[in-house]
Amino acid sequence: MKTAKYVLGAIFSCAVLIACGGKEEKKKEGFSYENKKDTSTSTATKDSNEIVISGNDLMQFDKTEIRVKAGQKVKVTLRHKGKLDVNVMGHNFVLLKQGVDLAGFAAEAAVAKDNEYIPEKTKDVIAHTSLIGAGQTTSVEFVAPAAGEYDYLCSFPGHYAMMKGKLIVE
Ligand SMILES: [Cu+2]
Numbered sequence: 001m002k003t004a005k006y007v008l009g010a011i012f013s014c015a016v017l018i019a020c021g022g023k024e025e026k027k028k029e030g031f032s033y034e035n036k037k038d039t040s041t042s043t044a045t046k047d048s049n050e051i052v053i054s055g056n057d058l059m060q061f062d063k064t065e066i067r068v069k070a071g072q073k074v075k076v077t078l079r080h081k082g083k084l085d086v087n088v089m090g091h092n093f094v095l096l097k098q099g100v101d102l103a104g105f106a107a108e109a110a111v112a113k114d115n116e117y118i119p120e121k122t123k124d125v126i127a128h129t130s131l132i133g134a135g136q137t138t139s140v141e142f143v144a145p146a147a148g149e150y151d152y153l154c155s156f157p158g159h160y161a162m163m164k165g166k167l168i169v170e
Helices: 002-048 102-110
Strands: 051-057 065-068 071-078 094-096 123-128 136-144 148-153 164-169
Touching: 002 148, 051 065, 102 148, 123 136
Parallel strands: 051 071, 065 164
Antiparallel strands: 071 136, 094 123, 094 148, 148 164
């Protein structure tokens, strides 16, 4: 009786070992497959006009120059990588028409709190995202305007001095 139990136990642990070994191999295969998939996805993103820009708690955009092709669809995704709330360190991406005075627009925007710091009925904006706080992501799609340079900014009060850049349409 004792012997039988021992044998059964031995068989059982062998089976467990085999099962575990098999599982581990499967996991590894899956992992490398996922890695490959990620790489191809990011390459595809580079080829299309999809721009990812991030803002932080130090009032900084990680990109101060964006290049796109005229007439193409552009998708700008804004990520807030900080820890501060939207009311303290809110960020947005606002693309201005050519010839719009940056400081003048920012002053108008600063008092438009109820409209996420976008002046109501403004004719100065080509496209803008919503206002986001820590950990949030937002995006906006638009057709790239005629070739030239365009200013973009974060219109949260006081941010434009640091959070601005150029969209260059080629
Ligand atoms: Cu901001």
